[in-house]
Amino acid sequence: MSREIKYPQSFKPNCPKGGVTKVIQRVRILAGLLTLVMLGSSLGAFAAPPAPKEIVIGAALPLTGTFAREGGYFKDGYEMAVKEVNERGGIFVKEYNKRIPVRLILYDDKSDATTSVSLYEKLVTEDKVHALLGGYSTPLIQAHTVVPEKYKVPYVNGGGASTAIYARGYKWIFGLLASIEKLAITLMNWIASQQDAGKLGKPLRIAIAWENTSHGKDFQKGILDKARASPDRFTIVFDEPFEIGSKDFTPLLQKVKAANADAWLVDARIADAILMQRQLTELGLYFQVISYGPRGTEKAIRDALGPAADYIVSVNWWHRDLPYPQARAFVRKYEETYKKPAEWFPALAYETARVLFRAIEKAGSLDKAKIRDALAKMDMRGSIVVGQRVWFGPNGQIDNDYVIMQNLPGRGPVLVYPKYVALGEAVVPIPKR
Amino acid sequence: MKGTVRTGRILLLLGVLIFLALIPVVGRGTYYQHLGFLTFLFITLSIAWNLVGGYAGQISFGHVVFFGIGAYTTSILWLRGIPQLLTIPLAGVAAALYGLLWGWPCLRLRGPYFSIATIGVGEATRLLALNLENLTGGAGGLTLPTPEDIRLYLFGFYYMGFFLMLGSLLISAAIRNSRFGLGLFAIRMDEDAAEALGVNALSYKILALMLSAFLVGVGGSLYAQYILYIDPGTVFGFSMSVNMILMPIIGGIGTLWGPVLGAVIFTVIQDRIMTLSLNLWGFTFKLVQFHLLVYGALLVLIILFEPRGLVGLAERAYRSVQRWRQAKAMVPTTG
DSSP states (O other): OOOOOOOOTTTGGGSOTTHHHHHHHHHHHHHHHHHHHHHHHHHHHHHSOOOOSOEEEEEEEOOSSTTHHHHHHHHHHHHHHHHHHHHTTSEEETTTTEEEOEEEEEEEOTTOHHHHHHHHHHHHHTSOOSEEEOOSSHHHHHHHTHHHHHHTOOEEESSOOOHHHHTTOOSSEEESSOOHHHHHHHHHHHHHHHHHTTSSOSSEEEEEEEESSHHHHHHHHHHHHHHHHOTTTEEEEEEEEEOTTOSOOHHHHHHHHHHTOSEEEEEOOHHHHHHHHHHHHHTTOOOSEEEBTTBSSSHHHHHHHGGGGTTOEEEESOOTTOSOHHHHHHHHHHHHHHSSOOOHHHHHHHHHHHHHHHHHHHHTSOOHHHHHHHHHTOEEESOSSTTSEEEOOTTSBOOOOOEEEEEETTTEEEEEESTTTOOSOOOOSOOOO | OHHHHHHHHHHHHHHHHHHHHHHHHHSTTSHHHHHHHHHHHHHHHHHHHHIIIIISOOOOSOTHHHHHHHHHHHHHHHHTTOOHHHHHHHHHHHHHHHHHHHHHHHTTSOTHHHHHHHHHHHHHHHHHHHHOHHHHOGGGOEEOOOOSSHHHHHHHHHHHHHHHHHHHHHHHHHHHTSHHHHHHHHHHHOHHHHHHTTOOHHHHHHHHHHHHHHHHHHHHHHHHHHHSEEOHHHHTOHHHHHHHHHHHHHHOTTSSSHHHHHHHIIIIIHHHHHTOEEEETTEEEEOTTHHHHHHHHHHHHHHHHOTTHHHHHHHHHHHHHHHHHHHHHHSOOOO
8 A cells, every 4th residue: 555645736846757756866866976975085085195294214324433434425415315306395206296305314323333223223113214225335234234124114325335235135225336346347357458458468467455345355256257267368466355444554565566466456445545555655566557446536545645646546336527417417516515526425325315216206105115116126317327327136236337547647537448438548557656 | 127128129120120021012113122122232241241350350351252152153053054042042152162262271361461362362253253254254244034024023032132131130149149259259359369268260260251251142142133144343343342341330340230230321321312413502513422422431430439330329329318317317406
């Protein structure tokens, strides 16, 4: 039995047959749609949480202690990159559809490995950083990289080149310095090119010395591998390690003198390179080629040694005369800001920070795993590094070219190799004084 | 009255221990957990050094070798498949045996001669570790495997550090009140007189060194497993030996609580000051090395005025308050 509802007359004409039920249905549909829209918009609000006020990036650098000089350069580079990105309003993060400024937290690890580890722990657990920038020097980086790996925080460094850092199967560690082994191989390739040009004899009697660290061992391996592969070109007549920060290299140099070598190839830090070259000059030792690996052409060394630094060859990750507009712009800006010559330390630090910023932008998110993936897939063009391109191998380390420079009297360090960036001819063999 | 003070002290100690035990439960994975572990570790090292340097009066500048031996023993064994937990006592035993090896000849030396010999032992061991590349990884060091659940792993290590510290404190207290401890004190005061009274000085000193080495070795083992990377420069570094001496001297050399107090001040103050900067009249002062100034000033003041360190200072202050109270109580009331 159905019940008919009586409606006022005025209502009836507008209603079709069975109209009331339909009206109710339409109201229900409308209400449902409205609810859906409201739910959707509220869900949308949940899906896009408010953007954080800042992106927190942390690093611990050796600002005092053994590596204070290099750490200071890295600080300059990081701060310059952060200032630059913040002047543009920060990093654009797609997830929030806005630019978010960067806050850099920098600590001093006093050139001490345990302190460095503690500070990276602090950055991750107390300061809650979104990502990390690296420190400086292989032993410190090797120690503290355990922290970002265990907490799964993306980490990029421009101060550790030793293969040992990248040979541990870590997934969250990336580095902008090509391996030291490659540095040594580049040096040997350059020497071979000088032999081919008739400037150096064959086989060349080579003496090598290396700091007793994994950095030094990589250098030794590169030289020895190359010498073994080309016995007609190279003969190793001396091969010894030395301790970092030694106070006297005379006993070592006396042995080198007895070895009667043509070339003196060393892997050393700035302070050791200065002392070694000074004592070598005082002892009157002569070599056709002298190289201190990645050191030897820095202003600190040239200032300390004066003419004794002439003709030293260094193999490096970067040089201020690289013919790229972006590198020139960096040099101009850095030297104007800090009133210091732009050397590889601040350049690589600056680029390291820029690579991390680019990865955050590419990730479009502050999610650590997404930033890590963006770093793994990174292919940044227009970079200031040699070759103008930043990418990382499966181990997290870049594999770009090195440049070779030589201190020439009255000209300072001049790029001499490879040909596509060379600005002068190397003076080989070194003229006898 | 004495009973009330004693109960109060026990309650205070229990309160502190419960508070420390709860830190990782409340703030799991926080920096305080990390800082807590390091503090427990340094307290252990400080107590261990005090057994030889404080109780027996043999100032060792080479204690870091035990730390390094412990760290390397654990790392080498772990990487060769020995269960991680089993490597901890083995690390202590290896360090103790190493203590016997060089303690036997070196502890025949007295005063500064012994101290100089320990510096030599420390440096020689570091160079040995640097050059035994096949075993120690040389300058490149050894990297240990990262556990699956790192937070749980570190949570566990907080308690290992906590119990190691407690164990060290109990051993130190037991020695203090034992015949062995009295023998060590006698050696510190006058070795010849102690021998004349029947104390076998060399055996006592070697035993103290081995015990101390065991604790430091276990500390080194925990450090390696916690940091997951070691190299000779860090675990055989001379600065670690200096720290081990500095902590008990600041706190109170030869006392029970002095090394604990010294280590807490050393670790916590350093940590809190290190990341601070001070803004004064528009100049920013980074306080990163400020703790060294604090330690330096403390060291000078302690050596000049209170050789028993901060514990001695606290005891002196306590006695002064007691005397003042007694004097106040004895003054007859007038009117």
